[in-house]
Amino acid sequence: MSTMTQETTVRNAPTPARSARPAARSAQASADPSARSGPAATSAIRRHELAAFLRHRREHIAPERVGLPRGVRRRTPGLRREEVAQLSAVGVTWYTWLEQGRDIQVSVQVLDALARTLLLDPGERAFLFQLAGATDPTPATVCPSVTPALRAVLEQLEPFPACLQNSRYDILAYNRTYGLLFCDLETVPPEDRNCMILSYTHEEWRSSIVHLEDALRHMAARFRAAMAGHLGEPAWKTLLKRLRDTSPDFREAWDRHEVVSPASKRKEFRNPHVGRVTVDHTDLWLSPEVGPRMVTYVPADDESRERLEKLHALALERRQSPTRP
Secondary structure, rough: OOOOHHHHHHHHOOOHHHHHHHHHHHHHHHHHHHHHOOHHHHHHHHHHHHHHHHHHHHHOOHHHOOOOOOOOOOOOOOOOOHHHHHHHHOOOHHHHHHHHOOOOOOOHHHHHHHHOOOOOOOOHHHHHHHHHHHOOOOOOOOOOOOOHHHHHHHHHOOOOOOEOOOOOHHHHHEEEOHHHOOOOOOHHHHOOOOOHHHHHHHHHHHHEOOOOOHHHHHHHHHHHHHHHOOOOOOOHHHHHHHHHHOOOOHHHHHHOOOOOOOEEEEEEEEEOOOOOEEEEEEEEEOOOOOOOOOEEEEEOHHHHHHHHHHHHHHHHHHHHHOOOO
């Protein structure tokens, strides 16, 4: 080969160092979802986090905890992928793809099975469904526990009325002012202490709401929005059936198919003991999801504040009376 031919060959050959750098940067960007932006990048980040979470949980569960023998040749610190797949009734290849962060569809039934296999607690379970972008078919619809601390907060808010509710409008706990705001709540059976039931069927409760028609329509729309995530749950279906069977007002509002999101709102109540009060309604959420919440009513003017103070004093007198249980 001549000298000119050799030089031409060398000049036309690609430079390894220069051509490798863009490829290395491209590979790094694809491996690191946070280096990208946009909806696709957000989805990739969630899959990456989901994969890492599943791997971590799998590696920290001893086989004995799920009824499997450890064996003498086990090299995995926790469960093997095929063991998780078997216990969850899914394919090994499919589960491997999930741990690799691949873009695959995951049903809520599979997520539920994985949560059970990996012994996830309620917080970890919620995290799993959130990363997967799915709605938990069996979420905690009530406050996990009405703790002494939460009861103390309710008491400290007095004379302002406040209560704890879940997304189904069940009243889980309340302070003394709230207990007399709409009616004497102590006289209402525990199974009927639900704001939907009371607002649509309890005459004294209904008479305390100044703008009743608007309130009922708003509650039905908010209840419909909340029920979207609980359509198959027996407790929700039972409550819906009871409302439809017992209240023409609810049937009319429900058949409108209106939906509203939770929002703060000014309300007016007519109390038989102290008269009319105007309050600002605020929901304080007790979990990342729209579910358990503390409902508070703050007086909107000085007159309403004074009347709520009187109502609180009356509630204290009733609690201290020897004739009260």
